[in-house]
Amino acid sequence: MTSVDDISRARGGVAPPARGSTARRASPGPVVRRSRRGYDGWWPVLFVLPTMFGVVLFYLWPIVQTGYFSFTEWGAFGGQTWVGTENYARLASDPDLGTAVVNTLVYTAIVLLGIPIAMFVASLLSRPGMRFTAFYRVLYFMPYVAMPTAVAMVWRLIFNGDFGVLNWALGLVGIDGPAWTSTPGFALVAVSIVGLWTSLGFAIIILSAGLKTIPPELYEAASLDGATPWRQFRSVTVPLLTPSVFFVTVITVINGFQLFDLLYALMGQGNPAIQETQSLVYLFYNEAFLRNDKGFAAAIAMVILLIVGAVTLLQFRMQRRWVTYA
Amino acid sequence: MPDTALTVAAPAAAATAPVPRRGSRHGSNAWAHVLLAAGGVVMVFPFVWQLLTSLSTNAQVMSVPPVFWPGELQWGNYAEVFSKLPFLQEFWVSVSITVARTVGQLVLCSMAGYAFARMRFPLRGVLLALVLSILMVPSQVYLIPQYQIVSGLGWLNTVAGIAAPGIFSAFGTFLMMQFFKGVPDSLEEAARLDGANPFQVFARIMLPLAGPSLGALTIITVLWSWNDLLWPLVVSTRAESMPLAAGIATFAGRTTTDYTVMMAASVLAMAPILLLFVVMQRRVIDGLAHSGLK
Numbered sequence: 001m002t003s004v005d006d007i008s009r010a011r012g013g014v015a016p017p018a019r020g021s022t023a024r025r026a027s028p029g030p031v032v033r034r035s036r037r038g039y040d041g042w043w044p045v046l047f048v049l050p051t052m053f054g055v056v057l058f059y060l061w062p063i064v065q066t067g068y069f070s071f072t073e074w075g076a077f078g079g080q081t082w083v084g085t086e087n088y089a090r091l092a093s094d095p096d097l098g099t100a101v102v103n104t105l106v107y108t109a110i111v112l113l114g115i116p117i118a119m120f121v122a123s124l125l126s127r128p129g130m131r132f133t134a135f136y137r138v139l140y141f142m143p144y145v146a147m148p149t150a151v152a153m154v155w156r157l158i159f160n161g162d163f164g165v166l167n168w169a170l171g172l173v174g175i176d177g178p179a180w181t182s183t184p185g186f187a188l189v190a191v192s193i194v195g196l197w198t199s200l201g202f203a204i205i206i207l208s209a210g211l212k213t214i215p216p217e218l219y220e221a222a223s224l225d226g227a228t229p230w231r232q233f234r235s236v237t238v239p240l241l242t243p244s245v246f247f248v249t250v251i252t253v254i255n256g257f258q259l260f261d262l263l264y265a266l267m268g269q270g271n272p273a274i275q276e277t278q279s280l281v282y283l284f285y286n287e288a289f290l291r292n293d294k295g296f297a298a299a300i301a302m303v304i305l306l307i308v309g310a311v312t313l314l315q316f317r318m319q320r321r322w323v324t325y326a
Numbered sequence: 327m328p329d330t331a332l333t334v335a336a337p338a339a340a341a342t343a344p345v346p347r348r349g350s351r352h353g354s355n356a357w358a359h360v361l362l363a364a365g366g367v368v369m370v371f372p373f374v375w376q377l378l379t380s381l382s383t384n385a386q387v388m389s390v391p392p393v394f395w396p397g398e399l400q401w402g403n404y405a406e407v408f409s410k411l412p413f414l415q416e417f418w419v420s421v422s423i424t425v426a427r428t429v430g431q432l433v434l435c436s437m438a439g440y441a442f443a444r445m446r447f448p449l450r451g452v453l454l455a456l457v458l459s460i461l462m463v464p465s466q467v468y469l470i471p472q473y474q475i476v477s478g479l480g481w482l483n484t485v486a487g488i489a490a491p492g493i494f495s496a497f498g499t500f501l502m503m504q505f506f507k508g509v510p511d512s513l514e515e516a517a518r519l520d521g522a523n524p525f526q527v528f529a530r531i532m533l534p535l536a537g538p539s540l541g542a543l544t545i546i547t548v549l550w551s552w553n554d555l556l557w558p559l560v561v562s563t564r565a566e567s568m569p570l571a572a573g574i575a576t577f578a579g580r581t582t583t584d585y586t587v588m589m590a591a592s593v594l595a596m597a598p599i600l601l602l603f604v605v606m607q608r609r610v611i612d613g614l615a616h617s618g619l620k
Contacts, residue, residue: 040445043524047441051434052453054494059460062471069470121365124358132359138607139366142373145603145610147553149575150592154376156578157585163388165375197369202614209615258464261555261571269579281556284466289560294470301466308464 069298080295087299097300099276100283101307103188107279108256110192111199115248118203123237125204126211137208141201148198152265156181159190159266181267184276191263191277198262199255203248210244211237239324246323250315257308260285280304380404380589387585403590410587412566413594416573420595423489423558423569424551430493431547432540439502440528444514454503460496469560476561483567488558492551498543505539506532542613552599570595 070087072080091097121140125133143151158166161179170177180190214237222232260281267274278286284304288297379387380403382396407413441447442454472491481487509532517527533540558572565573574595578588603610 039447040524044441044445044447044450046525047437047445047528048447048453051438051457051494051499054434054491055457055460055496058472058475058491058494059463059468059496060456062468062475063460063463065471066467121362124362127355127358130355130358134607136362136366137611138604139369141607141611142600142603143369145549145599146373147571147574147592147596147599149553149555149571149578150596151372151376153574153578153588153592154372154379157379157387157589158372158375163390163392165392168390168392197372200369205611205615261553261575264555264559265575265578269576281464281466284469285556285560288470289473298470301464301469304464305467309462312462 066298066301069295070302072295072298074292074294083295087296090296091299091303096275096278096283097303100278100280103277104257104259104279106188107192107195107259108253110189111195111256112249112252114196114200115203115207115245115252118200118207118248119241119245121200122204122207122211123233125208137201137205140204143198144201146198148261149265151198152194152262155190155194155266156268182271182273184273187267187271187273187277191259191266194262194266195256195259199252203252206248206251207241207244210241214240242323243325246315246319250312253311253315254308257281257304257311280307376589376593380586380593382586384584384586400586403586404594406587407591407594410584411573411577411591413570413573413591415566416568416570417595419485419488419562419567420552420569420571422485423492424548426485426489427492427551428544428547430489431495431498431543434493435495435498435543436502436533436536436540437528438499439504440506440532442499443503443506444509444532445524457496457499461500465556469557472557473560481561483562483564485567487561488569489551491557492547492554495547498547501543502536502539505536509535538613538616541609542616545610545613548602549599 069080071082071084073083073086074080124130125136158164159180161167161177161182164177164180166180167177178186180186218236218240219232222236227235258281259279263277263279263282264285267277271277274282280300281304284297284300287293287300378394378396381399381401382393383400386393386396438457442450442457468491476482476487476490479487481490513531513535514527517531522530552569553571554569555571555575558569559575562568562572565576568576574588574592577591
């Protein structure tokens, strides 16, 4: 055991001193393979090259290209001409950008409302002696694994203004429901509800895992001090769960800014309300591949990058204020 | 039940205090079940509704008040899926891109992750930083050039074109690197002493240990490949060369009134993944939680 540890400590490639074991000295061959600086020769090239090739070709270089494209205009038959900051100027005065930013923020905010719900469900699932938890986890997690475009189809029926089951249920309590997916405003709420429904399971799973890491002794101690269950939840569960809540929040916000699939599938092509309901990614898709204005679309992509970067940075900055690391 | 309560509470200094608390908690799980079941009904209702409408007639779907049980089940809606959509072709595309991306990522990400975690070579830090920098970049930023590459290769409307960029993954590389970092040095060094070359060490010693991480990467890649919409929509324009996610969305755009066939197609499209999930739910959930928390 000690000799193996010695070898690993001597990773610089220097042959390990044969402390009391002459047998080791007999086969120093493989150990000396590392060069004087400790490099592993050509092997890492074999291991890393395929991934580096794909990453550079399909990701890194395209990022640089998109940055360049955002300063160009695309001709009808290909070819780009440099137009300076014209795309960005056009974007700044485009009312669609503001609409898309607000819609994306509203969607993200509504989906974030799922986190307190998930916290509640996770704490119910982690009650001592709770049974059928595997069954409940399957129920709540199913929307997360289901194909968004496929579940959007049934939500379109549920939200239908004329014969949807939601408006029928609202009618029972005397509310005359709108044509959800084709009325501006309501359409965004409908998309957000489906988004919340989809992402709830993920939050529950992460928060459940977080709850498991809270040592039960803390609850024992709290109850010995006479803390009520509510007080225990507030003073033990909530602070110790904040790292998990932070993680879920960051992921939810990043995913929220990527809203596209649900919006596209739920509203369908040719929906009159799409312009008022579009998200940032939809705006990008529309300009890049439907209107074929790729220079302008590249500028939108850069703006999305900027916004997502800024929001994520802000979240990590604010982390200190509310996240407790034990 | 009191026995377990006592054994659980035994390590506590004052064994008497926690017992009644635990007892009362057990007693009040009934309302927790009521709440969880009520929420569960809301979560599952869309799936049930989808199944029911896929077996109804269009007249029943559009009737007010809604018909909850279709009576005579219209299995013919499922047969119609195959005549109204190129369903089998789309299914085949979905399977192909999912397999290609998953196998590709498992091989490439585990190798690169291993090298970044455990090998030393010039520019290691720079290359790693380059790979990880992609993690923060939204996909729209590289979508247009990716489209140009695929289109330039003549790969539009092909499985290769849809699958290609997704075979490489910065996230997968990061996930595998995190795993390999945690393996103790001793195993690797012992194998090296026995004369194994780095590839043998990787394939025979390290990979077998990586089962749970490889499983998590498989789950994430399969889910994403099967369900992803934006990229397939961009590089495939013909219905028969789209994966199901894009096929369903564009079919719905073409025909807005054929609700029952649309529902049947949607059920068939998500059934494979949902069945896999229900069968392997523990591994899927643990895999996602595990990779998420890393």
